[in-house]
Amino acid sequence: MPTKKSTEKLKAVLPSGKKDSNFFEQVYDVARQIPRGRVTSYGAIAVFLGTKMSARMVGWAMNGAHTLKDIPAHRVVNRNGMLSGKMHFATPTRMEELLKKEKIKVVDDTIVDFEKKFWNPAIELTI
DNA sequence: CCTTTGACTCACT
């Protein structure tokens, strides 16, 4: 299990320079592993992390992930498949375009066939 | 240290 690799990255993971925040680490680790052309939801990641009720934290972590640029935050949307976080990108249309580049159809700020493109970390990563 | 907020979700009205 390539967990060691994630540990290396720990040094630059947090915006505040705090490397003890295991929560953020996990969120970033999962987000990085989202396959191209697939998407997941904040809630799914939250469940995977064990804090299923608090998907907000995932979104908050994504905010920090924005600085790292190695995190495909555009592949993470809310449970409806709507690009709720698009406004947090450089441009509101950036997220949409990134998704379209990955063959993901986006209509009205919502991912088409979201359930079909859905990537469940709890299953794919099989903890 | 206490208050506010935040890219969510579920549930009740």
Add this chain to the structure above:
DNA sequence: CAGTGAGCCAAAG
């Protein structure tokens, strides 16, 4: 069926 409220946890101010 749609809207509003509350719950959840952690970080930033």
